[in-house]
Amino acid sequence: MELYNRTQIQDVVTLDHAALDAVETGFRALGQGEVVQPPILSMAIEESNGEVDVKTAHIRGNDRFAIKVSPGFFDNPFIGLPSLNGLMIVFSAKTGLVEAVLFDEGYLTDIRTALAGAIAAKHLARSDSRRAAVLGAGVQAELQVAALRLVRDIDTVDVWARDTDRAEAYAARMRERFDDLTVNVHGDIESACREADVIITTTPSKSPLLNASHLPTGVHVTAMGSDSPDKRELDESVMTRADVFVADTRAQSETNGELKAWAGRTPPFEVRELGQVIASGQSPRTTRDQITVCDLTGTGVQDTAIAGFALTRLM
Amino acid sequence: MELYNRTQIQDVVTLDHAALDAVETGFRALGQGEVVQPPILSMAIEESNGEVDVKTAHIRGNDRFAIKVSPGFFDNPFIGLPSLNGLMIVFSAKTGLVEAVLFDEGYLTDIRTALAGAIAAKHLARSDSRRAAVLGAGVQAELQVAALRLVRDIDTVDVWARDTDRAEAYAARMRERFDDLTVNVHGDIESACREADVIITTTPSKSPLLNASHLPTGVHVTAMGSDSPDKRELDESVMTRADVFVADTRAQSETNGELKAWAGRTPPFEVRELGQVIASGQSPRTTRDQITVCDLTGTGVQDTAIAGFALTRLM
Structure with a gap:
């Protein structure tokens, strides 16, 4: 041992x-x-x-x-x-x-969580994605971008955080870490997401932050902040607006993730699981304009x- | 650390x-x-x-x-x-x-399991209990008796095991360990239990071994073998015959212990929990002739x- x-x-x-x-x-x-x-x-x-x-x-x-x-x-x-x-x-x-x-x-845990985000983007985000919006300014806000760059040529990050000082500190750390990366700090979520190819939500929010009006055409959203019964980052409208919704596991998304929005009810869209998407060998994204969402709660x-x-x- | x-x-x-x-x-x-x-x-x-x-x-x-x-x-x-x-x-x-x-x-785990048996006997068995019948000849068959002697003056053990050679080996080990203990090996459960003040079941049996006809007046039974959905040691008649039934936790007894006999149905007797018996400060045994049963599944x-x-x- x-x-x-x-x-x-x-x-x-x-x-x-x-x-x-x-x-x-x-x-x-x-x-x-x-x-x-x-x-x-x-x-x-x-x-x-x-x-x-x-x-x-x-x-x-x-x-x-x-x-x-x-x-x-x-x-x-x-x-x-x-x-x-x-x-x-x-x-x-x-x-x-x-x-x-x-x-x-x-x-x-930090590493495997960031890698799950990259895996979701690999199978769901447009292959020419270059610009990522990040909500939150903690450890995962950094690692998700670093992991995403393994699978997509991200050159610009637009960050928003509730505390602007933390967002500025994040931007400074990211510029230091990646000298080829442009990092913009935004005062509101709408502005941060306006030109995003990929949106990553990394907050411990207990009420929805992101709604359908924030979603550019063809965007992919990875929501990895909600991992317990009291957290939520996505408004219902994000999921009903999306063309594709994927969870790491459906059961955990219902208890700990974004499917809590439909507690006890059947959501009005198809729920896929990330492992099934990978195993199928085919991305559920079939056009550039589709909006895809992946909810990650963290799995054993x-x-x-x-x-x-x-x-x-x-x- | x-x-x-x-x-x-x-x-x-x-x-x-x-x-x-x-x-x-x-x-x-x-x-x-x-x-x-x-x-x-x-x-x-x-x-x-x-x-x-x-x-x-x-x-x-x-x-x-x-x-x-x-x-x-x-x-x-x-x-x-x-x-x-x-x-x-x-x-x-x-x-x-x-x-x-x-x-x-x-x-x-061995120690805390044996101690739970002793605690059950402390609160449920007659205070003048001297003779213990033990079903099974493994580690817990030894430790349950050793722990029971902390709370009751046990001088005789009557052991039965499916494999008589293992029962003989157990008897030899117990005589070696406790020079003041009489240990008798029995070829059947009925004979092992006939004069018992306390019966301890310590087997991995998947079907009931002990039934009401084996129970002497005033006996206390501790059933500690069943700890998973596929095991059972007590026939339903043991529990319906008993005057007092106690579980370490009711929920675990229903899934992993002896209350599985009433899966989905309400058992036709009162179910107490060991912690509540201890906290009450009063033994539910009120006469010498009552039969008491405690089902232990092991708790966090x-x-x-x-x-x-x-x-x-x-x-």
Whole structure:
């Protein structure tokens, strides 16, 4: 049994095509019905404004599976600690013995989440997409763009965040990180999205931010902020306006993602799953003008895929 | 963050009154509504005849909570490995940071399971109980008796197991371990139970073994074998004959324990929970002649309680 810390893991796992392939392979297996993925275990620790989620999945025939434990304690920043944390435990799928504990402190979650956005864009966004609008200015606002550049030639980012100072700081970081990238800060969502080929929502919003009037013709939207029953980023009109709606998993989108808008009712559009789109080998986008939306809530198969990938590189 | 292995944990945690108090305190808090305990996360790895369960609970106000991961890979013995395994991760309930990983390989589960049996007997069995019938001859058949002796003056054990050689081996081990204990091996369940004050069922049976005709007047039954949807040890007649029926948690007894007999129907008797019995401060046994039954499926609060106790002793 081996232990690896965040630094060791960061040294070998980055946003690259090999990591993207690993996560995409996991989604494809999910779409082919080759994955056992139980519902998320979630527990609130109310007195500390905390919660802990446990996710897992097994890809049939794989030698390993991972269990991820993600605590989120949202008062931690007041005492100088990060809100998010966690570790992944990698087990042999032959014997159940622990092969490794990855004390990644949430790093692999950041990576696999960003890669899911890139995978969604790879299969849904126009191939000539160059301009991305980003709502939010946190870690995922950065990583989603970095991952998206693996699959699309993004040269311009239009950012909006509730706090303009944070948006400016984000723009400065992104210009520093990518010297070929133009980054514009916007004071409102409408202006940020006006010329977007891809819109990425990365906020912890509890009420819809983006509505149909913000959507340019032919845009692709990836909504990755909502991952719990109390969050939502997309107005219903975004989904009813879209020509194609894809969720990472329908069940999680209904409880934790954007399909909550139709709680208990059947949404008035077709719901596809990302793994099925990948497995089909055909993009559901058939014209340049169509609007596509992908809702990402985060799945256990991504964790099992990225943990297995990380361990292969670490060993 | 500290790591502890099985040997280190075995050195400080044994079946004693302090450990019993810790687990009983957990159950009491559960009975007082002071515990958050989400449903078990369970995943099958069919191609390896394996499964993995994740349990957790938080006792409100406690400084720590634990998440337990228990793989069970039932073909392991064919390659010289134990079927059961696992670890517990202890988190700060203030910050969500990992305080320790207890690589106990299932040892703490064995201990807290045995202690739950003792706690059930403490509150339900006649105080002058001296004779225990044990069905099954595995690890819990030993530990349940050892734990029961913390709360009742057991001087005789009557054991039955499907495999008589294993029952004889059990008897030899128990005589070696407890020189004041008489151990009798029986060829059938009826004879093993005939003079029992306490009956403990510890088998992985998938069909009922014990029925009402096996129950002496005034006996207490602890059924701890059934912990998954496919197992059962008690015939319905045991529960309808009993004067008092207690489950560790009703919901788990319905899915994983003996209340499965009434799947979807309301059982024709009152169902109490062990934590509520403890919290009430009053035994539901009011006469010597009553028959009491407790069904144990294993709860997350036991894991959080024993992990916190272990860490206190380890630090």
